[in-house]
Amino acid sequence: MKRNILPLAVPIAALALLSGCAMGGSAPAAVTLDPDAELSGEITVWSWDVAATALDRLGAQFESDHPGTTVNVVDVGYDNAYDKLSVGLQAGSGLPDVVTIETDRAPGYINEFPTGLVDLTPVLGDAEADFDPFKWSAQSDADGALKVAPWDSGTVGLFFRTDYFEEAGVDPASIETWDDLLAAGETIKQATGHTLLSLDVASGGAFQLLLQQQGQGLFDASGDITITSPEAVEALTLLQTMNERGLLKNVKGWDGRVTSAKDGDSAVTPEAVWWIGTLLGDAPELSGRYGVTELPGFDADGARTSNSGGSGLAVPAQAKNPDLAAAFVEYALADTENQVSMMANEGLFPSYLPALADPYFQEPQEYFGGEPVYELFAEQTANIPPITFTTDNAEASDIVANAVVAAVLNGADPATALQDAAEQIATATGREIAE
Template sequence: MPPRPRTAAALTAAALALTSVLTGCGGSGGDAGPAQNVDADQLKGTVTVWSWDVAATALQRLATDFHALHPEVTVEVVDVGYDNAEQKLSVGLKSGSGLPDLVTVETQQMQSYLGKFPKGFVDLTEAAAGYKPDMDPSKWAASSDPDGRLAALPWDSGTAGLFYRTDLFTQAGVDAAAIETWDDLIAAGTKVKDATGAKLLASDVSGGVGLVPMLMQQQGAGYFTPDGKVALDSPAALAALEIVRRLNDAGLIHNEAGWDALVRANKDGKVAAEATGVWWSGTLTTEMPELGGKFGVMPLPAVTPGGIRTASNGGSGLAIPAQAENPDAAWAFAKFALADAANQTSMMKNEGLFPAYLPALADPYFAQPQEYFGGQEIYRLFTEQTAQIPAVTYTDDNAAATEAMKAVVSGVVLNGKDPATELAAAAGQLADTTGRERA
């Protein structure tokens, strides 16, 4: 699922609420034990699931199919709303009560929960071991703790690519197939802007991290090293920040904050491209049907020639709280929904959720021409890229690292500060406040 942008005020409020919840906590326990692969005839009772938006819609639809196979089990899906989900889950983990049998967790949030509540979720490691080779490796890593214990079964991947306006590129005489690096894209974007007046892409560089995490992941790097050291000032971070600075200096960034502004900028033709997750295809087709036939997709440009041309932006998984009352049936439903090729494909067709379960990508649907994209087989492209997404390390201090990077991006891109100096200062401050070593 797409990561949902929030206003600065909402982010501040959420951070304060989460801080008050987490202060002094060591993780809520439970007695559900590790997940068990239980025979179908032993499954009974009710499974309550928390989710939101199209994810809740997908689970509600699949719940009917699951009940048909397991008449003794009823799955009740509760749409808790995106804005409430994080705080409700945090409060339940802290108090040790009030949580359902199964919860949807955003990929980028999982490590924060695992750090604060190490006993808060059922251990899926052994029960899910057979699925590991068939899952998006970046999502599996992000859903596991530092010891390799799996806490959430990966659901959807936010495999990233570059969506671009074919009409604007053609008007500017730009050959999209010739774009291989971000250097190439900056040159192409300048031609598009000169010819059409459209900037290259929309990004929040006033109060967000913008493209930086995605550009870092393309280089196999995150805010932390695999052993948890602060890597905010890595060469990959410097290279990513430099690209964003160059994009802005060239006048190619439409600086907007929030989801509605992002959609509006694309809908109104103020920008000619968007570097983002595969879920953007659903936004285009539903929010901008009038632009059908005017979009194409290519792999992300590489940071350096021959470099990786994909990353991840968004996605989620299903986790079983340790306090779950019906963990066996919850695990059975999670497997049914997420480790089944037909069900994962149905969620792509109906709800636009791109599977993290790689066998689903063999379905003919993912090779079909898409009319909206001029007949391009865009899902074939994303299928090829998903298994190549570099895995990066998230920690329970990821939120703090993100806040630190926001300040760096704003200072460097908008105020002309030296990127190496700002990154080094931010890394030092993050290390001091978290007690982590610097890489």
Template sequence: MKKYLSILLAMLLLVVSACSNQSSGDKVKTGDSKHPAGTITVWGWDVAASTMKAAVESFQKKYPDVLVKVEDFNSGDLYEKLTVGLAARGSGLPDVVLMEDERIPGYIHQFPQGFLNLNKLGYDQYREAFNPAKVASVQDKDGNFIAAPWDIGPAGVFYRVDYFKKAGVDPNSIQTWDDYIAAGKKVKEATGKKMLPIDIPNYDGVFQMMMQQQGLSYFDKDGKIALQTKEAVRAMTVIKKLHDEDLILNNKGWDGIVTATVNGEVATVPYGVWYTGSIMDQAPDLKGKWDVFFLPSFKEGGTRYANVGGSSLLIPATSKNQSAAYAFVEFFTTNQDSQMLGFEKYGLFPSLKETYSAPEFTANSEYFNNSPIFKKVADIVDEVPKIHLNENYAKASSLMANAQAAILLENKSVESALKDAQKQLENEIK
């Protein structure tokens, strides 16, 4: 009798496990999708969470029967809770979660059944509403939307207008990275200021931007490691030249970049356009002293565009109110007013292209030298090259930061450091 009870118990556990681990490819439980109701919980952090909270009021005018609770975490805590919840097959997870685009492939790889396929809920109808690079970052290998696009970070070079004037440097003359280095020498001679901040041992963001300009991430379109390509050598060689000319300020992390900006320690900061919010908030007394030009290219007429950062919304497959969760995700990412909330208050740059005709984008910015910087950036969003992100992105970034430190601080050759990084990444992936 005990033997049969044991077999029955084992069968019941298998059934429960199968049900709780339902594939996102199975039929999605949407309830009444035309009239969603009930309560949903949304996870986010910092200004992103604040923006979502601000959007709830207008959302509930359209969906009065849905109660939205936005929970604001430190981003590190959010990812930790999310990972634990997914490993526990949904225990304690929200109905909607914010995630940085570069992290999406890793989570999808580790938890392939963890999030809803938004195509099954109709989100693919919005494919043309966003720029191709953003769309590519939120799709799986089959072209399904796994996340709904929210903000993006088209890159530019923020520069101190007064430093450039003192050095006699016209920003329009900077077309290539060689031009940028030449300008940096003049600025340093005239002002004593270095050209840009880089957290050399820990952050390879400038390298990432340079790679995307050339149509690559750490991987090519086929997913092959691209750390020994001519594009990678070209990018790191420019960074080494900047260091050899003593034009790089070795700062420490995010706080170091902000401090260097506020204290006037650098003449330029290559970064995502969302950095406008940080500059205006942290250095209000520098109004009129900052402006933006596009990233220099590697050759005359080359691509000058890249993206830094950006995040999107996902729906965990275990959500008990998928119809209401999807209603919120769809509304928040495709409603122009909701998209503009984060931009107007926090400088978060929306990925919804129809927002770019709003007056806030076309107007001149008094803070940024009376320049229409947002229109300038919005006009090139579709020109940002698509790149390949995968589950090994974080590993590659860490190894490239180590390689950068070996090149700049230990005088290791570019080719040798990149070769070692490539081999180590290959071994870690295996």
């Protein structure tokens, strides 16, 4: 979902409710879906903002296609959604038939409440190859059971100011690696006076984006802490180098990033596809001054994308009509026409790969000089490196963010800052530091 509507990659206050919760409440009995069940009755769906709008629209279509069914969509509001979900899973009651869960939060619920969400594999398992592999992996449990169906992806590209590049005589197509971009940034700054990029350093989000680009998260598949790896040190060193060369403008929060883009402070923005919606909505006056290309790689053969944001749909085990709920999830998310309609109407970029082959994603976009920018994100979605999330990601993210500030803004040695952070995470979580 679009970042300006559904904030992601922030400390997860609601997950604090999960600490120690797995022992509370009454664990629901496991639910086994019947893909051939006769569909009837009604379901209630919880979501928020444009996501709720999309599901309400598709719910009316579903009812028309399946007489005798009713889909009630409730906009519970982003601020309330996770409190309600946490309390409902803890209590074993009070949840609807379908809930929206963001990808970075899904593992916490999946691990803390292993029987709290229905295994959707009987309904969607045959379509696994048709979904963004990162989303499928992140939203499945340790046994491979899909607990949260992939919905929208936060595929990352490099947005750039075409006018700054032209003034500096830099060809965007010549930038293949981050070293290439640093060199281009120095040329652009000398020619235009603008920095290379604006970041909220204190959020730590840029570091995690760069880490995932190299196929790593904060933890590995065994749950061990990975932030002392050479890849992590390289990612943090890159950010520190940008700042030392005067190529980075530090801004505060989401509003700071949007304001910086509107003011034209910097030449590039490494961000997810939903940044298109932000530019269209908040900076229409910059139409014709932006282009999009792949992220630079850490080496010539490295991944040229990453992920930032996105969500899925889950069926709580306490759902009153789980088979109808799962059928609606399949209808909304594993259907090209419906996924394309959510992109066109609500700006939700599909995790369903067949939808990305639709002609809609090859259409020229006037804001970007007539370039078919969605095509780039469509091509890169299947290339997003999968990473592991754990129940401790929120706490680890806060600690890592402090390390990023120490290195980038205060000049600490990146390897030392990350080692200190890893030891803090180990003390706080009881996890081991990966060898």
